Amino acid sequence: MRILVAEDHRILLDSLAMLLSSIDGIEVVSKHTNGKQVLTALDIDSDITMVVSDLQMPIMGGIELTLQLRERFPHVRICLLTVADQPDAIKEALRAGADGYVLKSAERIELETALDMIAKGHKYYSEQVLMQLAMEAGMELTPAIDKPQKIAITQRELDVLKLIAQEFSGTQIAEKLFISPTTVETHRKHLMQKLGVQTTIGLVKYALKFQLV
Structure with missing residues (x-):
C-alpha cells in the first residue's frame, strides 16, 4: 500500500510517517504540509493507494483536498486523521467523499484497521465520530438492553x-x-x-x- 501523508505540523508529520512506515505492507511515498503539495505529488506519481491527511491545513485543507481527489484522482482513497469531532466538520467531510474519518486520539490498532478497511474499498469512521453523528440525529446512546x-x-x-x-x-x-x-x-x-x-x-x-x- 503506497501512501502520501499530509499534516501541517512538522513534528506530527514526521511521527505519523514513521508510525505508518512501521506497519507491514505500507510504504510512505512522501510527506506534505498541505493539500496542494499532495496534488502536485500525484501529478508526478499517481500510482498511490491512499492519502492520509489532516483536516485543517494552510493553503489547502482536507476537505478541499478530498474534493479534488474525487474529481482528479478517483482511484486514490483518502482517510482524514484529525482532532475535529464536531458534527458539522464530520458531515462536511462525508459529503466531500472522504473514505475514512479517524480521530487523532485513536490507538494504533484502530488506525491500522481503518487503513486496511479503506484500502479494501470500505468506509471507516471512528466510534466517537459515529457517536457524534448519532447525537446530532437525536439518537438514544444508552440502550435499555446493555448486552x-x-x-x-x-x-x-x-x-x-x-x-x-x-x-x-x-x-x-x-x-x-x-x-x-x-x-x-x-x-x-x-x-x-x-x-x-x-x-x-x-x-x-x-x-x-x-x-x-
Missing part, C-alpha cells in the same frame, strides 16, 4: 449486521450471503426494530460498541 445476547438477534441477522458495519452495499451483502437484496433489506429493518435505532449509523454504532466487527 447483545439479551436481544433475540438471529445468526443471519448478525451476519448482515457485521457486513453493514463494514460498509458493504445491500447487493454485495446479498452476494456474500447467497440471499436476495430484498431479504437483506428485510433483515436490516428487523435489526433496526430490535435494536431500537432509526438509521444505518445506529446499526454500525451498535456493532462497534459490542465489537462485532
Whole structure:
C-alpha cells in the first residue's frame, strides 16, 4: 500500500510517517504540509493507494483536498486523521467523499484497521465520530438492553449486521450471503426494530460498541 501523508505540523508529520512506515505492507511515498503539495505529488506519481491527511491545513485543507481527489484522482482513497469531532466538520467531510474519518486520539490498532478497511474499498469512521453523528440525529446512546445476547438477534441477522458495519452495499451483502437484496433489506429493518435505532449509523454504532466487527 503506497501512501502520501499530509499534516501541517512538522513534528506530527514526521511521527505519523514513521508510525505508518512501521506497519507491514505500507510504504510512505512522501510527506506534505498541505493539500496542494499532495496534488502536485500525484501529478508526478499517481500510482498511490491512499492519502492520509489532516483536516485543517494552510493553503489547502482536507476537505478541499478530498474534493479534488474525487474529481482528479478517483482511484486514490483518502482517510482524514484529525482532532475535529464536531458534527458539522464530520458531515462536511462525508459529503466531500472522504473514505475514512479517524480521530487523532485513536490507538494504533484502530488506525491500522481503518487503513486496511479503506484500502479494501470500505468506509471507516471512528466510534466517537459515529457517536457524534448519532447525537446530532437525536439518537438514544444508552440502550435499555446493555448486552447483545439479551436481544433475540438471529445468526443471519448478525451476519448482515457485521457486513453493514463494514460498509458493504445491500447487493454485495446479498452476494456474500447467497440471499436476495430484498431479504437483506428485510433483515436490516428487523435489526433496526430490535435494536431500537432509526438509521444505518445506529446499526454500525451498535456493532462497534459490542465489537462485532
